Amino acid sequence: MFRILKDKILGKRKNSQVVTAEDWELSKSLEENIKMFKKIFNKDDMINFREFETQEAMPLKFCLIFVDGMVNKAIINENIILPIVSFSLKDIDQNEQIIDTLKNKVIVSSTIKEQKEVYELIGSCLYGNAILLIDGFDDALLIDTKGWTTRAINEPSGETIVRGPKEGFNESVMINLTLIRRKIRSTDLKFKFREIGVRTQTKVCVCYIEGIANEKIIKELDRRLDDIDIDAILESGYIEELIKDSPTSPFTTVGNTERPDVVAANLLEGRIALVVDGTPHVLTLPFVFIEYFQANDDYYNGFVYASINRLIRIFAFFISTSVPAIYVALTTFHQEMIPTPLLLSISAAREAVPFPTIVEALFMLLAFEILRESGIRLPKPIGSTISFIGALILGQAAVDARFVSAPIVIVTALTGISNFLIPKMIGALISVRFIFLLLSAFLGLYGYIFGVIGLFIHLMAMRSFGIPYMLDVGALNMQDIKDTAIRAPWWVMHLRPKLIGDNNKVRQKDSKLHEKR
Numbered sequence: 244m245f246r247i248l249k250d251k252i253l254g255k256r257k258n259s260q261v262v263t264a265e266d267w268e269l270s271k272s273l274e275e276n277i278k279m280f281k282k283i284f285n286k287d288d289m290i291n292f293r294e295f296e297t298q299e300a301m302p303l304k305f306c307l308i309f310v311d312g313m314v315n316k317a318i319i320n321e322n323i324i325l326p327i328v329s330f331s332l333k334d335i336d337q338n339e340q341i342i343d344t345l346k347n348k349v350i351v352s353s354t355i356k357e358q359k360e361v362y363e364l365i366g367s368c369l370y371g372n373a374i375l376l377i378d379g380f381d382d383a384l385l386i387d388t389k390g391w392t393t394r395a396i397n398e399p400s401g402e403t404i405v406r407g408p409k410e411g412f413n414e415s416v417m418i419n420l421t422l423i424r425r426k427i428r429s430t431d432l433k434f435k436f437r438e439i440g441v442r443t444q445t446k447v448c449v450c451y452i453e454g455i456a457n458e459k460i461i462k463e464l465d466r467r468l469d470d471i472d473i474d475a476i477l478e479s480g481y482i483e484e485l486i487k488d489s490p491t492s493p494f495t496t497v498g499n500t501e502r503p504d505v506v507a508a509n510l511l512e513g514r515i516a517l518v519v520d521g522t523p524h525v526l527t528l529p530f531v532f533i534e535y536f537q538a539n540d541d542y543y544n545g546f547v548y549a550s551i552n553r554l555i556r557i558f559a560f561f562i563s564t565s566v567p568a569i570y571v572a573l574t575t576f577h578q579e580m581i582p583t584p585l586l587l588s589i590s591a592a593r594e595a596v597p598f599p600t601i602v603e604a605l606f607m608l609l610a611f612e613i614l615r616e617s618g619i620r621l622p623k624p625i626g627s628t629i630s631f632i633g634a635l636i637l638g639q640a641a642v643d644a645r646f647v648s649a650p651i652v653i654v655t656a657l658t659g660i661s662n663f664l665i666p667k668m669i670g671a672l673i674s675v676r677f678i679f680l681l682l683s684a685f686l687g688l689y690g691y692i693f694g695v696i697g698l699f700i701h702l703m704a705m706r707s708f709g710i711p712y713m714l715d716v717g718a719l720n721m722q723d724i725k726d727t728a729i730r731a732p733w734w735v736m737h738l739r740p741k742l743i744g745d746n747n748k749v750r751q752k753d754s755k756l757h758e759k760r
Contacts (some may be wrong), residue, residue, distance in 0.1 A: 323373065349373075393413055456510075460710075533715065
């Protein structure tokens with residue numbers, strides 16, 4: 244615990260001030276200990292040093308150290324200071340019993356522990372706990388007093404659904420873990436904490452179900468987390484970028500979600516979740532390509548409707564990446580492949596346009612991305628309105644001014660709308676779309692086909708923590724394709740995903756429910 248902070252204190256990290264362990268040890272003098280901590284927290288006005296003593300002729304002196312704004316003042320005043328001030332030493336014969344008496348009979352707190360290591364005390368204090376120093380003792384008490392304000396549990400705005408739970412994660416790691424625990428009430432659900440970030444000491448929790456999760460993947464994740472050496476972890480995206488496979492690929496190999504039900508479902512399939520304090524986005528791994536097209540309400544609605552929606556998302560992937568490239572290729576190199584009435588209509592629309600088709604396409608696609616980004620950055624009440632109105636005005640004005648033709652506006656609109664069916668893939672869609680577009684502009688349909696072949700080779704070569712990225716995409720086994728392009732009924736999905744949940748393959752026994760009916 245607090246490994247990186249300890250290394251910094253002991254002078255093991257590069258570019259840090261060398262401090263010996265002896266300089267950071269508690270002594271039996273309360274004044275010396277207070278001076279040491281004031282030196283550690285120099286120029287930090289949020290650190291409070293509350294000195295007090297018992298009401299006796301020979302009082303015992305104490306000092307409580309805590310961070311203002313991160314503690315519950317009621318616990319500080321009513322559960323720690325008041326009981327100690329009212330405490331009498333008459334019934335205690337030996338000084339060695341004082342700490343045990345304070346822990347067991349005086350202080351009211353859910354968690355109290357003795358601690359000598361200064362780096363442990365510092366880290367816990369900065370996370371909302373209080374340090375109680377006692378005159379005459381070289382041990383300190385670490386008391387749980389955390390009490391900062393957290394955001395309410397609401398439905399995630401980026402993952403709204405019609406049917407299913409409406410609760411989402413917030414920025415508190417403990418609340419997020421509680422939401423997961425409520426979904427999976429099993430002793431096999433394990434939580435392993437660690438701190439990452441030299442300056443921020445961000446609390447991170449690795450979650451998995453013992454007996455289902457692959458031990459090799461857990462060990463590989465631990466190794467990659469151990470290798471992270473960075474000043475700050477302010478959001479789970481930092482960790483995602485540092486631990487994912489194929490870091491230069493536009494496709495991610497680590498999933499993220501704000502929904503507890505999605506994390507619970509992933510854990511039950513053998514995946515691992517990474518919960519980071521300070522963000523509602525929880526990482527899940529391994530992450531395979533087909534997960535882009537899966538939504539949590541696919542499993543809450545009927546399998547026929549869910550399968551149709553999933554096929555629509557897959558078709559949207561084709562539209563978003565390929566339609567601009569195919570349009571440019573056909574109108575530039577392969578006009579003979581276009582039906583004559585349609586070709587005449589396109590030619591008439593492009594009659595007075597001075598730019599080639601590729602310039603039209605690049606201009607309109609770039610304009611759409613600018614409007615999309617501005618809609619995200621503007622305040623919510625006006626962002627979507629401005630983006631839609633801006634798109635209409637810009638498209639109509641560009642056609643009237645003969646900068647672009649009407650067909651390219653239709654192609655751009657269709658491409659842009661298809662983006663929103665797969666919101667987590669927008670970055671990859673934009674990258675692939677422009678690559679396909681440029682290849683088609685130079686080589687026609689041959690360039691597009693080369694691009695598709697290159698994309699498939701790239702995806703097939705990728706791995707996510709040792710798991711093939713295109714897992715089950717080309718499967719011929721019926722059991723392996725039951726949750727890919729379609730969502731099969733629950734009563735036929737007996738096994739967990741191959742390679743991910745191999746430790747415990749059986750999800751449910753062979754159900755005869757519908758046969759009995």
